[in-house]
Amino acid sequence: MSISCFVCALALVASSASISPAQESARLAQDPAVKAALDAAKRNEPHFLDEQIRICEIPAPPFHEDARGRELERLFRQMGLQNVRIDKAGNVIGVRPGAAVHPNLLFQAHLDTVFPPETNVKVTREGDVLKGPGIGDDCRGLAMMLGVIQALNDAKVQTPGTITFVADTGEEGLGDLRGTKNLFNETLKGQIDKFVSVDGTGLGITNVGVGSYRYRATFKGPGGHSFGAFGMANPIQAMGRAIAKIDSFEVPSSPKTTFNVGRVGGGTSVNAIPFECWMEVDMRSSDKDSLETLHGKYNAAVQQAVEEENKRWNGRSPVSVDNALVGYRPAGITPADSPIVLAAIAVTKLFGAPGALREGSTDSNVPMNLGIPAVTIGSGGAGSGAHSLNETFNTKDSWLGTQRGLLLAVTLAR
Numbered sequence: 001m002s003i004s005c006f007v008c009a010l011a012l013v014a015s016s017a018s019i020s021p022a023q024e025s026a027r028l029a030q031d032p033a034v035k036a037a038l039d040a041a042k043r044n045e046p047h048f049l050d051e052q053i054r055i056c057e058i059p060a061p062p063f064h065e066d067a068r069g070r071e072l073e074r075l076f077r078q079m080g081l082q083n084v085r086i087d088k089a090g091n092v093i094g095v096r097p098g099a100a101v102h103p104n105l106l107f108q109a110h111l112d113t114v115f116p117p118e119t120n121v122k123v124t125r126e127g128d129v130l131k132g133p134g135i136g137d138d139c140r141g142l143a144m145m146l147g148v149i150q151a152l153n154d155a156k157v158q159t160p161g162t163i164t165f166v167a168d169t170g171e172e173g174l175g176d177l178r179g180t181k182n183l184f185n186e187t188l189k190g191q192i193d194k195f196v197s198v199d200g201t202g203l204g205i206t207n208v209g210v211g212s213y214r215y216r217a218t219f220k221g222p223g224g225h226s227f228g229a230f231g232m233a234n235p236i237q238a239m240g241r242a243i244a245k246i247d248s249f250e251v252p253s254s255p256k257t258t259f260n261v262g263r264v265g266g267g268t269s270v271n272a273i274p275f276e277c278w279m280e281v282d283m284r285s286s287d288k289d290s291l292e293t294l295h296g297k298y299n300a301a302v303q304q305a306v307e308e309e310n311k312r313w314n315g316r317s318p319v320s321v322d323n324a325l326v327g328y329r330p331a332g333i334t335p336a337d338s339p340i341v342l343a344a345i346a347v348t349k350l351f352g353a354p355g356a357l358r359e360g361s362t363d364s365n366v367p368m369n370l371g372i373p374a375v376t377i378g379s380g381g382a383g384s385g386a387h388s389l390n391e392t393f394n395t396k397d398s399w400l401g402t403q404r405g406l407l408l409a410v411t412l413a414r
């Protein structure tokens with residue numbers, strides 16, 4: 001290397017180190033190949049709206065995403081992704097190699113819906129509006145992801161880093177992020193440097209992952225006649241003690257930390273000491289430590305309530321509790337001033353949206369909890385009625401969502 005070349009190489013290193021995410025994304029938007037890909041994304045949008053409808057009409061109830069997953073696997077292969085496979089959690093994985101293996105950006109949308117198997121998943125279309133269960137959340141995310149892959153291919157965009165595309169399982173409800181947990185704990189453990197989840201509609205950015213613990217606690221005892229067997233410990237009264245303790249928890253207001261006893265049930269008759277009752281409890285925070293503290297207090301409250309009830313009745317016919325964890329979503333935050341969030345804001349502003357940040361509970365919770373830079377972005381268009389049978393997706397200018405996702409992916413895969 002000549003001296004002058006060495007100097008220019010140094011200058012390059014210096015400029016790439018000092019360039020901001022905003023400058024980088026603006027520069028990339030003018031790169032000829034990226035520009036061609038952005039044009040392709042807009043041009044291909046009608047096709048991927050048809051694909052969105054077609055994918056949405058393949059049922060994907062909780063824990064049964066396999067049929068929709070096999071179709072995504074077929075499409076990934078057809079689009080030329082490499083090492084296409086389905087892992088043991090049902091995640092469909094395909095790789096678009098870059099010049100180097102790292103940085104490796106994981107870019108994904110979820111397969112599952114909240115709807116049971118018997119749901120009519122037929123999609124109707126009136127003008128700009130598509131209507132059907134799951135049409136926005138997250139069939140739109142899947143279709144947008146496919147649109148990004150196709151546009152990158154059409155324009156032959158080469159990225160310095162690799163993009164791993166995934167259609168994942170178990171994002172919703174009691175699915176408990178099981179697909180993404182499996183990706184980070186097993187299938188792609190240690191291989192992912194950055195993460196983008198495409199979930200829901202619009203052009204929002206989520207950088208705070210609200211975590212949660214959910215429990216179903218069942219209190220049991222022998223039960224008996226309210227008059228004749230008086231003097232026994234009482235499961236409902238034990239549960240009442242637990243609820244009173246929970247109600248008195250002090251929690252921080254910032255970061256917002258919450259608890260709720262959401263459902264209770266049990267007992268058989270007004271004149272019977274019950275043999276069983278149960279409660280369902282939800283606790284949330286975006287702050288790991290606050291959530292763990294609250295979780296510890298909850299477990300202690302349940303145990304103490306049972307001990308106090310048994311002591312109150314001198315240990316006669318004691319009550320026991322089965323405190324079952326039915327949901328856990330890890331908490332985490334990608335700081336607002338981190339490069340990935342600054343890049344997401346800058347890219348979003350290029351498409352005329354404000355780039356405001358939100359909190360949510362999405363697949364990003366998992367990498368956020370591990371300290372891996374992660375954001376969740378909307379997929380464009382406008383949605384309403386998510387998680388209802390009347391869910392709609394308005395396709396007006398939805399290509400902007402595909403273009404934003406593409407430019408963000410290209411900005412991060414370097």
Ligand SMILES: [Zn+2]
Pocket residue numbers: 110137138171199200
């Ligand atoms: Zn979703």
